[in-house]
Amino acid sequence: MDPKSEHDAQSARKRGSGVRIVYELLRDEIIDLSLPPGSPIDEVQLAERFGMSRTPIREALVRLAGEGLVENLPNRSTIVSNIDFVNLHTFFDAMTLMYRVTTRLAGQYHRPEDLETIRKHQARFAAAVAAADALAMIAANRDFHAAVAEAGRNPYFTGLFLRLLDEGRRILRLYYQSFDDRLPQEYATEHDGIIAAIAARDVDLCDRLARAHADQIVRQIQAFVARDQRQDIAL
Amino acid sequence: MDPKSEHDAQSARKRGSGVRIVYELLRDEIIDLSLPPGSPIDEVQLAERFGMSRTPIREALVRLAGEGLVENLPNRSTIVSNIDFVNLHTFFDAMTLMYRVTTRLAGQYHRPEDLETIRKHQARFAAAVAAADALAMIAANRDFHAAVAEAGRNPYFTGLFLRLLDEGRRILRLYYQSFDDRLPQEYATEHDGIIAAIAARDVDLCDRLARAHADQIVRQIQAFVARDQRQDIAL
DNA sequence: TGCATTTTATTTGTCGACACAAAAACCGGA
DNA sequence: TCCGGTTTTTGTGTCGACAAATAAAATGCA
Known part of the structure; x- marks a missing residue:
């Protein structure tokens, strides 16, 4: 341009x-x-x-x-700002808790129109996965969870969660750059499960699914970091 | 001046x-x-x-x-900014969770020098309670929990918690103004219990005590708000 | 050449002034 | 007195310029 x-x-x-x-x-x-x-x-x-x-x-x-x-x-x-790989676990802790809390609250307080918005973002996410477009997938994933948090209607949690999601985008971005954009299909189906749990207002199920989802993401990033460090040592 | x-x-x-x-x-x-x-x-x-x-x-x-x-x-x-009394429950939710999380993490990750700082603030708090100085008590309470959060070493949680504590100071301030500075003695002994739980690294106990402490504060503010609204109606 | 010191250059922090937008004051007619 | 439009006032948003501080370059000395 x-x-x-x-x-x-x-x-x-x-x-x-x-x-x-x-x-x-x-x-x-x-x-x-x-x-x-x-x-x-x-x-x-x-x-x-x-x-x-x-x-x-x-x-x-x-x-x-x-x-x-x-x-x-x-x-x-x-x-x-630099990405602090040494204290990444504090990020994971916060991320996991916010995933759980916001999803729980969405299960409790969501209104019908919230589900529409959430499903719209999930459709975008699924499309990105199908197209193997890592960048679009990362962005849609962020919007999906942001919409879930909004449905939970707690601005304090939403605020922190948005910050974490954005910081997570930086890290994920790094991750998919070095892993040649291999996309885990599980994410899309996990999202569908979360939507169903929210719609059913099953708070405990929301919590379990959100925790599993967070663990999934954390494990992948940790694997990336571990591999990255090994490469550093090899040099 | x-x-x-x-x-x-x-x-x-x-x-x-x-x-x-x-x-x-x-x-x-x-x-x-x-x-x-x-x-x-x-x-x-x-x-x-x-x-x-x-x-x-x-x-x-x-x-x-x-x-x-x-x-x-x-x-x-x-x-x-105005204090949003309508959505005060979102504040209580966030406050309670942050009390619990930061105290848990303090039990996990604190170092000996952290306990010194925490005890120092608790001494200031106890002195304020003894002197029936509501303002000093509110400030010392904030510093006490901020020190606990620092000992937990998660900047994401600490950041949100500090915001909530400050917002809480505004509300508490209102509370003690209208209640003629009646000071609940329980707070001081509750703090001592929390310190002991942290020092013992008993994470579950930290969680229970923090939750009880938060519930205590929330109940008091809720009583204040309820009473305040009744007065409004009376007018 | 190597090091300490001075000088220059670059980039931020702060200032005073002006342009613009919204609210408040004003005003004239009914 | 009340109402619609107009003018004034108030206070922000933005600008260009200068001062201070740091880094980089230049200089001097051994």
Whole structure:
């Protein structure tokens, strides 16, 4: 894409929308690793790229820092947060608990229209699996679970879970890059089971399925990390 | 205090420290209700009060908005977030779970030095209870549980828990204002039990005690809310 | 050449000013 | 008095510029 197009597209823009645009774009680029962990973020460069002053850029960066996607070195450039492989188990713990809690609450508090939304995302997910499109699958998986969490109607849990899901996307992204996009079919059928459990309002079943789903994902990532470390040693 | 003193104190100040000062002060004022929910926050007024430009003020406000302590009405002044009494149960759910999880993890992962810190905060808490100082008690209670969470060493849980504890301080503050600072002695002994369970690394006991502690607090706040609503109806 | 020190360059943190949007005040007619 | 539209006021969103701090380059000395 012409680097100037973004500039021109922004030249006539509603007051207050600039921050959101920059925030969302940086966020996406961090999550899909087009901005790799540790890479520095230059404010003036971004300002030129978007055709705006540094002020809204800085505000977007402050927001991203608040979510932990970006780290601010005082008087020095802010950098994309690193993935902490050493303390990955804390991530797994939090992820597993949030999977369980949000699914349980969805079983308790969901309304009919929630199921529609959830099923829509599951359809997108199944399509991505069928097409062997790892990236679309990762994104749809995130949206599926985000929709489940929304149906649970607890903003505190949803907030943390969304953060974890996004952080998980960065890790999964890494995972599927190095494993040549081998896609585990189990995910799709597991999702169907979760939907059925939510629809039946069977809270205990929701909990068990969510836990199994989380364990499945955690095991796969752990296998990846272990393999990756072995390769490091081999070098 | 002389309104000019803050200005003067800041007039020679290290680059980059301004945001932190404003952030922490606003945060404290929001939590202890000296800035009541719904009250507007004027940027120029704050800028004059602190003797700095609006830029660092705005950055502090963006951070506070990220933590949900403040709400940003586009093109209109940002206001202190309201306490949502209707969905208070979602807060209780999250609070209870975080009490349990962080205490469990503290039982699992704490180191000897963690216990020292925890006991120090508990001493402060006991002193506040003895002195019938509700405000000091609320603050020490928060620090006690924050220290327990730190000992659990899961930043995701700790992050959410700290947010909940601060939000809880706002609610508790309201509670003790209207109940003439009647202090439940149970809290102090409950804390001692939790410390013992952590030190013994008895995870199940940690869970049970944390749950009981959370239930205790939730019941008290619920009683307060119920009573408050009855008064509203009476009017 | 190798190291310590000074100088330059780069990038952030802060400022004051202006443009814009929404709310509040105003006003004239019924 | 009340109501619709107009003007003023208030306070945010954005900008360009400058100052401070750090890193990189250059310089001097042994």
